[in-house]
Amino acid sequence: MKKHFQKAAAILLSISIVLSMIGCQSKQDASTKEGAQSTAAGANGQDADENGSENLSSEEPVNIRVASVYVEGHSMNKVFEEVLTEFKNDHPNVTITEEFMPSEQLNPKLKTDAASNNMPDIFPVWAGMTNLEGIQAGLWMNLEEELNKDSAWKDSFGSGTLEQFQYEAAPGYWAVPLCSFGLGFYYNTELFEKANAEPPKTWDELLQVIDKLKAIGVTPWEIGGKDTWRCEHLFSNLYYKMYGIDQASKVTDGSLKYDDESFLRVFEKMLELVDAGAFDPNMIGIDYAQEVANFASGNSGMQFNGAWAIGETDGPDTPDTIKGKVGFFPFPNMEGAEEFDGQWFGGVSDAFAVRADLEGQKKELVIELLKKITAPETAKKIGEESGNIPSVKTELDPEKTGALMPIVQEAISGADQFAGDFTGFETNSAVIRKIENFSQAILGKLITPEDACKQLAEEAAR
CATH class of the missing domain: 3.40.190.10 (Periplasmic binding protein-like II)
Structure with a gap:
């Protein structure tokens, strides 16, 4: 990994920013939750004409598969569900299949999905060299182009957090962080x-x-x-x-x-x-x-x-x-x-990657959803409602975070390497x-x- 570990001043810049504002981040097990399945969308939520080219209108049904460990009872479940619901309300033609299960169940499932080239459109990842297996197999989308096209999005992440998903053997950005720890x-x-x-x-x-x-x-x-x-x-x-x-x-x-x-x-x-x-x-x-x-x-x-x-x-x-x-x-x-x-x-605890073979309207909608998941507004909810430390820069209300978060953040800010x-x-x-x-x-x-x-x-x- 290019930068698998970071100095505290870099990897948790977002945390120090939040801490200064206050002064003025498998996982609980639960039963698998499956969302509504789309019958109108194809395997990738896309249709093709007889020549194999895309033939999608803005109103054509699109199904997005989202995998996560945020099962019911998980501290992130409520915030994440709200984001998905808001996105569906904004896009009536979109259905979302929720593949939510504890990490002990989800990790083997993702390996099976990878073997059959049937990855979810958005899926959770954690920092590590083994990510190169999926990246080099062509299963993960390189998000570098999307991040460079939207500098506000790229700059919203705490310094050093995006770099947790950079690799010398595969240049680019392969996931976006959500929570730090x-x-x-x-x-x-x-x-x-x-x-x-x-x-x-x-x-x-x-x-x-x-x-x-x-x-x-x-x-x-x-x-x-x-x-x-x-x-x-x-x-x-x-x-x-x-x-x-x-x-x-x-x-x-x-x-x-x-x-x-x-x-x-x-x-x-x-x-x-x-x-x-x-x-x-x-x-x-x-x-x-x-x-x-x-x-x-x-x-x-x-x-x-x-x-x-x-x-x-x-x-x-x-x-x-x-x-x-x-x-x-x-x-x-x-x-x-x-x-x-x-x-x-410590470092980045939660991050999401995207399926590599998305195209057209489906790709645009998935990237839009990914941006919503990692938006500053979502980060604020993560910090104030879920008790997790967001990787995205945002201002938190100390009246809503509770007494424990600033104590944890202050302790973490004393570190020099993660x-x-x-x-x-x-x-x-x-x-x-x-x-x-x-x-x-x-x-x-x-x-x-x-x-x-x-x-x-x-x-x-x-």
Whole structure:
């Protein structure tokens, strides 16, 4: 990736702008929601005359397939549904097929769609080198021309966010960002006070907090280990804090091997948390939705999560058990690795790409919808109503964002370098799956750190 990670001053410029204004960002599981299917539109929502050329009028039916993880109950669902409804109201000839499902279901579906060349017209993507597979297969539209034609649209994104979807091997812009994030701890201030605990700044202090929370009979750290991405998030963050983002990025060219001692030490730190009793003993059986519910019950001390959790812990639907009782602190620093104190797991959390083979009126309508999804007006709703941090520059009303968002933003603004998932640096999909699965297996004590590293190295060498 050309710029897979960015300095904080660049990647989260939009966040710092929002913060200054205030001073004056898989995911909850739910059932799949399918929108209305169009019977009048063709496979791409386009008709052709007998010579194969387009023969569309402004009133001819067009169906747009939109995929997302914003299922009912997701903090972004309401805002996203409103955008789609407004677009349909403005375009009576347009129907939208909503292919909404949790990421654990959507990702395999998108792989199947890619294999059959049947991608949705608009689909969610996340930063990472594996995106090159779809791009080089001709499945993603290069949005560079559209962005350059509309400078106001291009300039509306926070500096450094568009660059998360640039690649040296495929010049252009391949997606547009919607939300930004940084991972840290959301903690129950009432339980911390009861346990006589303070937000920890170092690893040793974190272990002490875990002991204090255990002593009052609550789960210290809630994590939905059934979903491997939750476990991999912990792996990624520990690697950055212990060895730095620059070293992590070396797996891309193979100069960092999986038999390197750093991987063993990271897995050992994860195991140290398990042995300290940080998690629910049944954490491997708990998915993300249950993790959120457990923390919301008021019986868990803290939750390591992204900025999207602002809406879950300080939104209009937040239960009284934690309403107004949630604080935030960055992931504690590691002794002996002070040079990486300012490194965060973060960047762009939500982005959308477009199917490559769209033409004519269908293409124009899809780009128009994409612009509406990423408009400043939508970004304002994202910040004020969903509790997520928008990647698009906009002015937020502090009376509507709630008390937690400025706290999270202030913490994030102290970072000096960001990167997304460690697996985003890896190009081998088989190795990526093993990192995710072994992160889960380590937390479940189903594999030793030594065996995990050995198998990772063997897979990478194939």
